[in-house]
Amino acid sequence: MVRSFAALLMVLGMLGQSASAQEASITEWRKDREEVMDKPVKPAIRKKVTKENNIPRWSFGLNGGYAYRLFRAGMVFSHDEQEYIKDLKSGIAFGGDIAYFPWKHVGLGLRYEMYKGNAKMDSVQSEKVTIQHLSGALIHRSFLKNGKTAILTSLLLGYQPYENRSVVLAQPLTFSGKTMNWGVSVGIEQPISPKFALNLTGTAMMGAIYRLQRKTEFSTETLHLSKDDSVDLSRFSVTLGFRFL
CATH class of the missing domain: 1.20.5 (Single alpha-helices involved in coiled-coils or other helix-helix interfaces)
Known part of the structure; x- marks a missing residue:
């Protein structure tokens, strides 16, 4: 128990x-x-690593290429005259620009371009034309799916000097004038390094001069031109360039 x-x-x-x-x-x-x-x-x-941190705000570029003037020629009677007009319309364009993007897709810039063209018809007549433009630019920037290649669309507005050094029947003449200009451009930009890129740009510029100054060896006079007789500075250019980012 x-x-x-x-x-x-x-x-x-x-x-x-x-x-x-x-x-x-x-x-x-x-x-x-x-x-x-x-x-x-x-x-x-x-920490989020965004692609926007790698997008440059400043850029500076140089470019050059082919340009073609869009003025309408008067009555052309011979093959030599046709070739002369063709040569006078064709030329080269080169210049540079600088841009600043305070926002990802919208920026502001300055652009300078010089057009040069010349034509000669035997010893009877020759012309050497220089057209410059200095303009401000409002730029829209969009990116392709890869996030690097950019499409740049610009609206241009600025100042355009014109000079034509001619020789007619052995007499030298210089015509010069100034006018406002406006235009648009569309380009594609491809970076090849963090600080360097290539771009291809097409630009259309518009403008006309209604007052010219004509200089000879003995005198200078001002010519007031009608709408039909005005000097059409409209042209199209395609340029290839490089940019520093």
Whole structure:
């Protein structure tokens, strides 16, 4: 009897210790869980590396290429005259520009371009034409899917001097004038390094001169031209250039 009672007490003691151990274990588990709930671990914040940080704000470029004037010629009677007009319309264009983009897609700039063309018909007549333009530009920039190649569309407005050094029947003449000009250009720009890019640009310029100054060896006079007799400076150019970003 005594032995049975002692055995019973031993079993109850073991059960009590087991229950206490389980309760402590549960309490520990709950405590740990509460600490985790009370102090949530904040996920590490990753800094976003955006492509906009790599887009240049400033750029400077130089370019050159082919240009073609769009004026209408008068009555042409001979093949020599046709070739003369063709040569007079064709020329070269070269220049440079600088641009600043305060926003990703919109920028402002300055552009300078010089057109040069010349034509000669035997010893009877020759002309050497120089047309310059200095203009401000409002630029829209969009990117292709690769995020690097850019399409640049510009609206141009500025100042355009004109000079024509002619020789007619061995008599030298110089015609000069100034006018406002406006135009549009569309170009594609491809970076080939973080600081260097190539671009191909097509530009259409419009303008006409209604007052010319004519100089000879002996006199200078001002010519006032009608709309039909005005000097049309409209032209189209395609240029290839490089830009520093």
